[in-house]
Amino acid sequence: MPDETGTRITRGYTGYPETHAAMGSLYQRDFGQHPLPYSPGYKTTVARSPSLPLLSMPSTITEETGPVFGHEMLADLDNDLTCNFTGRPAIGERIIVHGRVTDQERRPQRGVLIEVWQANAGGRYRHRKDGYLAPLDPDFGGCGRCITDDEGRYEFHTIKPGAYPWPNGTNDWRPAHIHFSIFGTGFGQRLITQMYFEGDPLIPRCPIIATIPDPKVAERLVAPLDMAMAMPMDSLAYRFDIVLRGRRQTTFENRMEGL
Amino acid sequence: MVQKLETFHETPSQTAGPYVHIGCTPNFIGVEGIYSADLGAADPFPDAGDTITLVGRVIDGTGTPLRDCMVEFWQADGGGRYRPGQGFARRPADAETGEWRLVTVKPGRVPFSDKVMQAPHIAVWIAARGINLGLHTRIYFEDEDNDGDPLLGRIELRHRVPTLVARRDGGVYRHDIVLKGEGETVFLDI
Numbered sequence: 146m147p148d149e150t151g152t153r154i155t156r157g158y159t160g161y162p163e164t165h166a167a168m169g170s171l172y173q174r175d176f177g178q179h180p181l182p183y184s185p186g187y188k189t190t191v192a193r194s195p196s197l198p199l200l201s202m203p204s205t206i207t208e209e210t211g212p213v214f215g216h217e218m219l220a221d222l223d224n225d226l227t228c229n230f231t232g233r234p235a236i237g238e239r240i241i242v243h244g245r246v247t248d249q250e251r252r253p254q255r256g257v258l259i260e261v262w263q264a265n266a267g268g269r270y271r272h273r274k275d276g277y278l279a280p281l282d283p284d285f286g287g288c289g290r291c292i293t294d295d296e297g298r299y300e301f302h303t304i305k306p307g308a309y310p311w312p313n314g315t316n317d318w319r320p321a322h323i324h325f326s327i328f329g330t331g332f333g334q335r336l337i338t339q340m341y342f343e344g345d346p347l348i349p350r351c352p353i354i355a356t357i358p359d360p361k362v363a364e365r366l367v368a369p370l371d372m373a374m375a376m377p378m379d380s381l382a383y384r385f386d387i388v389l390r391g392r393r394q395t396t397f398e399n400r401m402e403g404l
Numbered sequence: 405m406v407q408k409l410e411t412f413h414e415t416p417s418q419t420a421g422p423y424v425h426i427g428c429t430p431n432f433i434g435v436e437g438i439y440s441a442d443l444g445a446a447d448p449f450p451d452a453g454d455t456i457t458l459v460g461r462v463i464d465g466t467g468t469p470l471r472d473c474m475v476e477f478w479q480a481d482g483g484g485r486y487r488p489g490q491g492f493a494r495r496p497a498d499a500e501t502g503e504w505r506l507v508t509v510k511p512g513r514v515p516f517s518d519k520v521m522q523a524p525h526i527a528v529w530i531a532a533r534g535i536n537l538g539l540h541t542r543i544y545f546e547d548e549d550n551d552g553d554p555l556l557g558r559i560e561l562r563h564r565v566p567t568l569v570a571r572r573d574g575g576v577y578r579h580d581i582v583l584k585g586e587g588e589t590v591f592l593d594i
Protein backbone atom coordinates (compact mmCIF):
# COMPACT_ATOMS: atom_id res chain seq x y z
CA MET A 146 0.00 0.00 0.00
CA PRO A 147 1.68 3.28 -1.05
CA ASP A 148 1.48 6.15 1.40
CA GLU A 149 -0.55 9.31 0.73
CA THR A 150 2.21 11.32 -0.91
CA GLY A 151 3.47 8.44 -2.97
CA THR A 152 6.92 8.76 -1.44
CA ARG A 153 9.06 5.68 -1.55
CA ILE A 154 10.97 5.19 1.62
CA THR A 155 14.51 4.00 1.33
CA ARG A 156 14.83 1.79 4.33
CA GLY A 157 18.13 0.83 5.81
CA TYR A 158 17.17 -2.78 5.26
CA THR A 159 14.95 -4.96 3.17
CA GLY A 160 12.43 -7.62 3.97
CA TYR A 161 9.19 -5.63 4.03
CA PRO A 162 6.27 -7.19 2.19
CA GLU A 163 5.01 -5.25 -0.82
CA THR A 164 2.02 -3.90 1.14
CA HIS A 165 4.30 -2.27 3.68
CA ALA A 166 7.33 -1.36 1.59
CA ALA A 167 6.57 2.37 1.59
CA MET A 168 5.77 2.72 5.28
CA GLY A 169 7.97 4.35 7.87
CA SER A 170 8.63 3.66 11.51
CA LEU A 171 5.92 4.44 14.04
CA TYR A 172 5.78 7.59 16.16
CA GLN A 173 6.51 6.84 19.79
CA ARG A 174 3.33 6.53 21.77
CA ASP A 175 2.36 9.55 23.90
CA PHE A 176 1.22 7.92 27.13
CA GLY A 177 -0.22 11.25 28.28
CA GLN A 178 -2.99 10.61 25.75
CA HIS A 179 -4.00 7.31 27.31
CA PRO A 180 -5.46 5.99 30.56
CA LEU A 181 -3.11 5.10 33.38
CA PRO A 182 -2.60 1.33 33.59
CA TYR A 183 -2.81 1.38 37.38
CA SER A 184 -6.08 3.15 38.24
CA PRO A 185 -7.41 2.07 41.65
CA GLY A 186 -10.80 3.70 40.93
CA TYR A 187 -11.23 0.87 38.41
CA LYS A 188 -10.45 -1.99 40.76
CA THR A 189 -9.58 -4.69 38.23
CA THR A 190 -6.60 -2.67 37.04
CA VAL A 191 -4.82 -3.08 40.37
CA ALA A 192 -3.77 -6.71 39.81
CA ARG A 193 -3.58 -6.45 36.03
CA SER A 194 -1.26 -3.47 35.52
CA PRO A 195 2.51 -3.95 35.20
CA SER A 196 4.46 -2.45 38.10
CA LEU A 197 7.74 -2.12 36.20
CA PRO A 198 8.39 0.37 33.39
CA LEU A 199 7.80 -0.67 29.78
CA LEU A 200 10.89 -1.32 27.66
CA SER A 201 11.03 1.59 25.22
CA MET A 202 12.46 1.09 21.78
CA PRO A 203 11.87 2.34 18.22
CA SER A 204 9.53 0.16 16.19
CA THR A 205 11.00 -2.61 14.05
CA ILE A 206 9.70 -4.46 11.01
CA THR A 207 7.64 -6.57 13.41
CA GLU A 208 5.53 -3.64 14.64
CA GLU A 209 5.56 -1.74 11.33
CA THR A 210 3.94 -4.60 9.47
CA GLY A 211 0.64 -6.23 10.34
CA PRO A 212 -2.14 -8.39 9.04
CA VAL A 213 -4.07 -7.09 6.03
CA PHE A 214 -7.80 -7.77 5.85
CA GLY A 215 -9.71 -7.58 2.61
CA HIS A 216 -13.30 -6.56 1.96
CA GLU A 217 -13.98 -10.09 0.71
CA MET A 218 -14.02 -11.34 4.30
CA LEU A 219 -17.10 -9.21 5.05
CA ALA A 220 -20.69 -10.33 4.69
CA ASP A 221 -23.33 -7.80 3.61
CA LEU A 222 -24.79 -7.27 7.08
CA ASP A 223 -21.55 -7.32 9.04
CA ASN A 224 -21.82 -3.58 9.69
CA ASP A 225 -25.55 -3.58 10.42
CA LEU A 226 -26.12 -4.62 14.03
CA THR A 227 -29.81 -3.76 13.74
CA CYS A 228 -30.45 -6.96 11.80
CA ASN A 229 -27.26 -9.05 11.45
CA PHE A 230 -28.23 -11.58 14.15
CA THR A 231 -31.58 -13.06 13.10
CA GLY A 232 -32.54 -10.87 10.17
CA ARG A 233 -35.38 -9.40 12.24
CA PRO A 234 -34.93 -5.83 13.53
CA ALA A 235 -33.42 -5.36 16.99
CA ILE A 236 -35.29 -3.28 19.56
CA GLY A 237 -33.97 0.19 20.27
CA GLU A 238 -33.22 3.64 18.97
CA ARG A 239 -31.81 3.26 15.47
CA ILE A 240 -28.52 5.07 14.98
CA ILE A 241 -25.68 5.38 12.48
CA VAL A 242 -22.15 5.53 13.85
CA HIS A 243 -19.62 6.72 11.33
CA GLY A 244 -16.31 8.51 11.06
CA ARG A 245 -12.83 8.53 9.59
CA VAL A 246 -9.70 6.72 10.60
CA THR A 247 -6.54 8.74 10.07
CA ASP A 248 -3.04 8.67 11.48
CA GLN A 249 -1.49 11.46 13.54
CA GLU A 250 -0.67 13.38 10.35
CA ARG A 251 -4.34 13.15 9.29
CA ARG A 252 -3.46 10.73 6.52
CA PRO A 253 -6.53 8.57 5.83
CA GLN A 254 -6.06 4.96 6.89
CA ARG A 255 -7.63 2.75 4.27
CA GLY A 256 -8.23 -0.96 4.66
CA VAL A 257 -8.47 -0.68 8.45
CA LEU A 258 -10.56 -3.41 10.07
CA ILE A 259 -12.89 -2.09 12.77
CA GLU A 260 -14.79 -4.50 15.02
CA VAL A 261 -17.47 -3.20 17.39
CA TRP A 262 -19.45 -4.75 20.21
CA GLN A 263 -22.06 -3.38 22.55
CA ALA A 264 -24.91 -4.03 24.96
CA ASN A 265 -28.50 -4.05 23.71
CA ALA A 266 -30.95 -1.18 24.19
CA GLY A 267 -31.59 -2.32 27.77
CA GLY A 268 -27.90 -2.42 28.70
CA ARG A 269 -27.53 -6.22 28.54
CA TYR A 270 -24.76 -8.11 26.74
CA ARG A 271 -25.25 -11.44 25.00
CA HIS A 272 -22.63 -13.11 27.21
CA ARG A 273 -22.92 -15.89 29.78
CA LYS A 274 -21.13 -13.70 32.33
CA ASP A 275 -23.59 -10.82 32.08
CA GLY A 276 -26.26 -11.37 34.72
CA TYR A 277 -27.89 -7.94 34.59
CA LEU A 278 -31.67 -8.21 34.99
CA ALA A 279 -32.42 -6.27 31.82
CA PRO A 280 -33.65 -8.77 29.22
CA LEU A 281 -31.82 -10.08 26.19
CA ASP A 282 -33.24 -9.02 22.86
CA PRO A 283 -33.66 -12.22 20.83
CA ASP A 284 -32.88 -10.24 17.68
CA PHE A 285 -29.72 -8.48 18.85
CA GLY A 286 -26.32 -10.22 18.75
CA GLY A 287 -24.16 -7.25 19.62
CA CYS A 288 -21.20 -7.29 17.23
CA GLY A 289 -20.34 -5.88 13.84
CA ARG A 290 -17.34 -5.09 11.69
CA CYS A 291 -16.29 -3.14 8.63
CA ILE A 292 -13.19 -2.07 6.72
CA THR A 293 -12.41 1.56 5.96
CA ASP A 294 -12.65 2.80 2.39
CA ASP A 295 -10.03 4.75 0.44
CA GLU A 296 -10.74 7.92 2.46
CA GLY A 297 -10.50 6.05 5.75
CA ARG A 298 -14.27 6.21 6.29
CA TYR A 299 -16.37 3.64 8.09
CA GLU A 300 -20.07 3.34 8.95
CA PHE A 301 -22.16 1.13 11.22
CA HIS A 302 -25.91 0.87 11.64
CA THR A 303 -26.95 -0.17 15.12
CA ILE A 304 -29.24 0.60 18.02
CA LYS A 305 -28.20 2.90 20.85
CA PRO A 306 -26.90 0.74 23.70
CA GLY A 307 -28.32 1.19 27.18
CA ALA A 308 -26.37 2.17 30.29
CA TYR A 309 -25.68 -0.68 32.71
CA PRO A 310 -24.50 -1.22 36.29
CA TRP A 311 -21.27 -3.08 36.98
CA PRO A 312 -19.56 -4.44 40.07
CA ASN A 313 -16.84 -1.97 41.01
CA GLY A 314 -18.16 0.55 43.49
CA THR A 315 -21.58 -0.26 44.95
CA ASN A 316 -23.43 1.90 42.46
CA ASP A 317 -21.24 2.33 39.39
CA TRP A 318 -22.91 2.57 36.01
CA ARG A 319 -21.35 2.58 32.58
CA PRO A 320 -22.48 5.38 30.29
CA ALA A 321 -23.87 4.12 26.98
CA HIS A 322 -20.89 3.06 24.90
CA ILE A 323 -19.72 1.04 21.92
CA HIS A 324 -16.47 -0.92 22.11
CA PHE A 325 -14.12 -0.48 19.13
CA SER A 326 -11.21 -2.70 18.09
CA ILE A 327 -9.03 -1.21 15.35
CA PHE A 328 -6.23 -2.71 13.26
CA GLY A 329 -3.93 -0.20 11.63
CA THR A 330 -1.47 -1.22 8.96
CA GLY A 331 1.16 -2.02 11.59
CA PHE A 332 0.73 -4.33 14.56
CA GLY A 333 2.17 -1.53 16.73
CA GLN A 334 -0.90 0.58 15.93
CA ARG A 335 -3.30 -1.95 17.41
CA LEU A 336 -5.94 -0.19 19.51
CA ILE A 337 -9.05 -1.03 21.51
CA THR A 338 -11.20 1.79 22.83
CA GLN A 339 -14.79 2.81 23.61
CA MET A 340 -17.02 5.44 22.07
CA TYR A 341 -19.43 7.44 24.24
CA PHE A 342 -22.44 9.58 23.32
CA GLU A 343 -22.69 13.35 23.56
CA GLY A 344 -24.68 14.60 26.53
CA ASP A 345 -24.62 11.43 28.63
CA PRO A 346 -24.69 12.47 32.33
CA LEU A 347 -22.92 9.23 33.30
CA ILE A 348 -19.73 10.21 31.46
CA PRO A 349 -18.26 12.37 34.26
CA ARG A 350 -19.25 9.67 36.79
CA CYS A 351 -17.59 6.73 35.02
CA PRO A 352 -14.57 5.17 36.77
CA ILE A 353 -13.35 3.66 33.50
CA ILE A 354 -13.35 6.99 31.67
CA ALA A 355 -11.68 8.48 34.75
CA THR A 356 -8.66 6.22 34.17
CA ILE A 357 -7.76 8.92 31.62
CA PRO A 358 -6.43 11.61 33.96
CA ASP A 359 -7.09 14.59 31.67
CA PRO A 360 -10.83 15.12 30.98
CA LYS A 361 -9.86 17.04 27.83
CA VAL A 362 -8.26 13.87 26.51
CA ALA A 363 -11.25 11.74 27.49
CA GLU A 364 -13.54 14.11 25.59
CA ARG A 365 -12.09 12.76 22.38
CA LEU A 366 -13.98 9.53 23.03
CA VAL A 367 -17.33 11.31 23.08
CA ALA A 368 -19.11 11.24 19.71
CA PRO A 369 -21.23 14.27 18.84
CA LEU A 370 -24.70 13.97 17.39
CA ASP A 371 -24.36 14.47 13.62
CA MET A 372 -27.65 15.62 12.17
CA ALA A 373 -26.12 16.03 8.72
CA MET A 374 -25.69 12.28 8.55
CA ALA A 375 -28.95 11.38 10.26
CA MET A 376 -31.43 9.70 7.92
CA PRO A 377 -34.87 11.36 8.04
CA MET A 378 -37.57 9.07 9.44
CA ASP A 379 -34.94 6.35 9.95
CA SER A 380 -31.83 6.90 12.11
CA LEU A 381 -29.99 9.50 14.14
CA ALA A 382 -26.24 9.66 13.57
CA TYR A 383 -23.14 10.07 15.71
CA ARG A 384 -19.66 10.79 14.39
CA PHE A 385 -16.58 9.16 15.89
CA ASP A 386 -13.22 9.88 14.27
CA ILE A 387 -10.26 7.71 15.17
CA VAL A 388 -6.56 8.59 15.11
CA LEU A 389 -3.91 5.88 14.97
CA ARG A 390 -0.20 6.24 15.67
CA GLY A 391 1.59 8.11 12.89
CA ARG A 392 4.52 6.97 10.79
CA ARG A 393 7.63 8.85 9.86
CA GLN A 394 7.63 9.83 6.20
CA THR A 395 11.18 10.32 5.14
CA THR A 396 13.35 9.36 2.25
CA PHE A 397 16.14 8.40 4.58
CA GLU A 398 15.57 6.05 7.42
CA ASN A 399 18.67 4.27 8.50
CA ARG A 400 19.27 2.75 11.85
CA MET A 401 22.48 3.88 13.48
CA GLU A 402 24.86 1.23 14.69
CA GLY A 403 24.34 0.37 18.29
CA LEU A 404 20.69 1.38 18.45
CA MET B 405 6.27 33.15 16.90
CA VAL B 406 6.59 29.81 15.20
CA GLN B 407 4.33 27.72 13.02
CA LYS B 408 1.94 25.44 14.80
CA LEU B 409 3.03 21.79 14.84
CA GLU B 410 0.01 20.08 13.33
CA THR B 411 0.44 16.58 14.63
CA PHE B 412 -2.67 15.02 16.09
CA HIS B 413 -2.98 12.86 19.14
CA GLU B 414 -3.67 9.17 18.99
CA THR B 415 -7.20 8.21 20.08
CA PRO B 416 -7.10 7.29 23.77
CA SER B 417 -7.35 3.62 24.61
CA GLN B 418 -9.98 2.08 26.87
CA THR B 419 -10.18 -1.37 28.38
CA ALA B 420 -11.58 -4.17 26.22
CA GLY B 421 -13.81 -5.04 29.18
CA PRO B 422 -15.18 -8.45 30.17
CA TYR B 423 -17.15 -8.98 26.97
CA VAL B 424 -14.36 -8.60 24.42
CA HIS B 425 -15.38 -11.99 23.03
CA ILE B 426 -18.66 -10.63 21.67
CA GLY B 427 -16.76 -8.34 19.34
CA CYS B 428 -13.61 -10.30 18.63
CA THR B 429 -14.40 -14.02 19.00
CA PRO B 430 -18.22 -14.23 19.03
CA ASN B 431 -18.40 -17.87 17.85
CA PHE B 432 -16.14 -18.88 20.74
CA ILE B 433 -18.80 -17.79 23.25
CA GLY B 434 -21.77 -19.03 21.25
CA VAL B 435 -22.82 -15.82 19.51
CA GLU B 436 -23.12 -17.65 16.22
CA GLY B 437 -24.48 -16.85 12.81
CA ILE B 438 -23.04 -13.37 12.42
CA TYR B 439 -19.51 -14.27 11.25
CA SER B 440 -18.85 -17.62 9.61
CA ALA B 441 -15.65 -17.97 11.64
CA ASP B 442 -13.86 -15.99 14.32
CA LEU B 443 -11.11 -13.74 13.01
CA GLY B 444 -7.66 -15.26 13.60
CA ALA B 445 -9.05 -18.58 14.81
CA ALA B 446 -7.18 -20.54 12.15
CA ASP B 447 -3.49 -21.36 12.44
CA PRO B 448 -1.35 -18.41 11.28
CA PHE B 449 0.22 -20.52 8.51
CA PRO B 450 -2.49 -23.07 7.73
CA ASP B 451 -0.56 -24.82 4.95
CA ALA B 452 2.72 -25.17 6.80
CA GLY B 453 4.00 -28.68 7.28
CA ASP B 454 6.52 -28.13 10.02
CA THR B 455 4.72 -26.68 13.02
CA ILE B 456 5.38 -25.95 16.67
CA THR B 457 2.88 -25.69 19.48
CA LEU B 458 2.97 -22.83 21.96
CA VAL B 459 0.96 -23.05 25.16
CA GLY B 460 0.62 -20.34 27.77
CA ARG B 461 -1.45 -18.34 30.17
CA VAL B 462 -1.68 -14.69 31.19
CA ILE B 463 -1.33 -14.41 34.96
CA ASP B 464 -2.28 -11.46 37.16
CA GLY B 465 -0.51 -9.97 40.17
CA THR B 466 -2.18 -12.42 42.55
CA GLY B 467 -0.98 -15.45 40.57
CA THR B 468 -4.40 -16.07 39.03
CA PRO B 469 -4.66 -16.89 35.31
CA LEU B 470 -6.86 -14.52 33.32
CA ARG B 471 -9.81 -16.44 31.91
CA ASP B 472 -11.32 -13.50 30.08
CA CYS B 473 -8.37 -12.12 28.11
CA MET B 474 -7.71 -12.11 24.39
CA VAL B 475 -4.20 -12.67 23.09
CA GLU B 476 -3.11 -11.77 19.56
CA PHE B 477 -0.02 -12.96 17.70
CA TRP B 478 1.84 -11.58 14.69
CA GLN B 479 4.88 -13.25 13.24
CA ALA B 480 7.06 -13.81 10.18
CA ASP B 481 7.08 -17.10 8.32
CA GLY B 482 9.81 -19.70 8.65
CA GLY B 483 11.94 -17.81 6.15
CA GLY B 484 11.75 -14.55 8.09
CA ARG B 485 9.24 -12.80 5.84
CA TYR B 486 6.13 -10.98 7.00
CA ARG B 487 3.21 -12.01 4.82
CA PRO B 488 0.11 -9.80 4.91
CA GLY B 489 -2.39 -12.63 4.44
CA GLN B 490 -0.77 -14.93 6.98
CA GLY B 491 1.00 -14.81 10.31
CA PHE B 492 -1.81 -13.41 12.46
CA ALA B 493 -3.74 -15.29 15.12
CA ARG B 494 -6.11 -14.42 17.93
CA ARG B 495 -6.76 -16.68 20.91
CA PRO B 496 -9.26 -16.23 23.72
CA ALA B 497 -8.05 -17.70 27.01
CA ASP B 498 -9.81 -20.92 27.98
CA ALA B 499 -12.81 -20.04 30.15
CA GLU B 500 -11.80 -22.63 32.79
CA THR B 501 -8.01 -22.80 32.79
CA GLY B 502 -7.01 -19.53 31.18
CA GLU B 503 -4.76 -21.42 28.79
CA TRP B 504 -4.25 -20.48 25.15
CA ARG B 505 -2.67 -22.68 22.50
CA LEU B 506 -1.10 -21.70 19.19
CA VAL B 507 -0.01 -24.11 16.47
CA THR B 508 2.25 -22.27 14.08
CA VAL B 509 5.60 -22.28 12.32
CA LYS B 510 8.69 -21.14 14.10
CA PRO B 511 9.43 -17.69 12.64
CA GLY B 512 12.74 -17.03 10.92
CA ARG B 513 15.09 -14.17 11.70
CA VAL B 514 13.91 -10.77 10.52
CA PRO B 515 16.01 -7.68 9.87
CA PHE B 516 16.60 -4.91 12.37
CA SER B 517 19.10 -2.96 10.29
CA ASP B 518 21.12 -3.81 7.22
CA LYS B 519 23.71 -5.44 9.45
CA VAL B 520 21.76 -6.68 12.44
CA MET B 521 19.11 -9.39 12.52
CA GLN B 522 16.51 -10.02 15.22
CA ALA B 523 16.31 -13.44 16.81
CA PRO B 524 13.17 -15.44 15.93
CA HIS B 525 10.20 -14.02 17.80
CA ILE B 526 6.43 -13.67 17.80
CA ALA B 527 4.82 -10.33 18.65
CA VAL B 528 2.07 -10.62 21.25
CA TRP B 529 -0.68 -8.17 22.17
CA ILE B 530 -2.95 -8.65 25.19
CA ALA B 531 -6.36 -7.08 25.80
CA ALA B 532 -8.65 -7.74 28.76
CA ARG B 533 -10.84 -6.28 31.45
CA GLY B 534 -8.58 -4.30 33.78
CA ILE B 535 -6.00 -3.62 31.05
CA ASN B 536 -6.53 0.00 30.06
CA LEU B 537 -4.03 -0.01 27.20
CA GLY B 538 -3.30 -3.21 25.29
CA LEU B 539 0.04 -4.71 26.27
CA HIS B 540 2.74 -5.46 23.71
CA THR B 541 5.30 -8.15 24.43
CA ARG B 542 7.24 -10.81 22.50
CA ILE B 543 7.92 -14.51 22.61
CA TYR B 544 11.45 -15.72 21.80
CA PHE B 545 12.60 -19.36 21.93
CA GLU B 546 15.09 -20.90 24.34
CA ASP B 547 16.60 -23.21 21.72
CA GLU B 548 17.50 -20.35 19.37
CA ASP B 549 20.57 -18.15 19.45
CA ASN B 550 19.18 -15.05 21.12
CA ASP B 551 22.54 -13.35 21.66
CA GLY B 552 22.78 -10.13 19.75
CA ASP B 553 19.04 -9.61 19.50
CA PRO B 554 18.64 -5.82 19.69
CA LEU B 555 15.49 -5.88 21.81
CA LEU B 556 16.65 -8.48 24.32
CA GLY B 557 19.97 -6.61 24.48
CA ARG B 558 18.18 -3.51 25.74
CA ILE B 559 16.81 -5.18 28.84
CA GLU B 560 18.82 -3.66 31.65
CA LEU B 561 17.81 -6.11 34.39
CA ARG B 562 19.26 -9.21 32.75
CA HIS B 563 17.36 -11.60 35.00
CA ARG B 564 14.17 -10.39 33.28
CA VAL B 565 15.26 -11.59 29.83
CA PRO B 566 13.81 -15.11 30.35
CA THR B 567 10.34 -13.57 30.78
CA LEU B 568 10.35 -13.16 26.97
CA VAL B 569 11.68 -16.63 26.18
CA ALA B 570 9.46 -19.69 25.73
CA ARG B 571 10.91 -22.89 27.13
CA ARG B 572 10.61 -26.38 25.72
CA ASP B 573 8.32 -28.64 27.72
CA GLY B 574 7.99 -32.03 26.12
CA GLY B 575 6.60 -31.53 22.65
CA VAL B 576 5.45 -27.96 23.15
CA TYR B 577 6.81 -24.55 24.03
CA ARG B 578 5.42 -23.15 27.23
CA HIS B 579 5.19 -19.45 27.90
CA ASP B 580 3.28 -17.81 30.72
CA ILE B 581 2.95 -14.03 30.67
CA VAL B 582 2.94 -12.41 34.10
CA LEU B 583 1.23 -9.01 34.24
CA LYS B 584 2.57 -7.96 37.61
CA GLY B 585 4.81 -8.89 40.51
CA GLU B 586 7.29 -11.72 40.81
CA GLY B 587 8.52 -12.80 37.39
CA GLU B 588 6.75 -9.86 35.74
CA THR B 589 7.02 -10.11 31.95
CA VAL B 590 8.79 -7.34 30.06
CA PHE B 591 6.19 -5.28 28.23
CA LEU B 592 7.06 -2.98 25.36
CA ASP B 593 6.72 0.65 24.39
CA ILE B 594 7.63 0.02 20.78
Ligand SMILES: [Fe+2]
Pocket residue numbers: 264319322324421
Ligand atom coordinates in the same frame (compact mmCIF):
# COMPACT_ATOMS: atom_id res chain seq x y z
FE1 LIG C 1 -19.16 -2.42 27.77
